[in-house]
Amino acid sequence: MKGKKHKPGQIIGKPRRAETRLAEGATVSEVCRDLEVSEATYHRWKRRYGAMNEDQLKRLKALEKENARLKKIVADQAVDMSILKEAAEGNF
Numbered sequence: 001m002k003g004k005k006h007k008p009g010q011i012i013g014k015p016r017r018a019e020t021r022l023a024e025g026a027t028v029s030e031v032c033r034d035l036e037v038s039e040a041t042y043h044r045w046k047r048r049y050g051a052m053n054e055d056q057l058k059r060l061k062a063l064e065k066e067n068a069r070l071k072k073i074v075a076d077q078a079v080d081m082s083i084l085k086e087a088a089e090g091n092f
Contacts (some may be wrong), residue, residue: 006037008054008057008058008061009054011045011057012049012052012054012057014035014042014045015042015045015046015049015050017035018031018035018042018046
């Protein structure tokens, strides 16, 4: 299957549709084929986002993005501090 990005509504909706299909007697592999996701993706989504609604998922994605941005800023500051410390000690 080719990789593609799924929107938050799809990440919430596809596992819910899968649950109804599974209740009707379909197998996980059949459901995943119909939803066009791998079985690993289905299980990961179910584990991570099972009890969320779409608004909560959007908020989670925004917070993850903000967290990554802040981690990058902290890493850049650590490098700058290290450079300044070496320059102040005269070890350059």
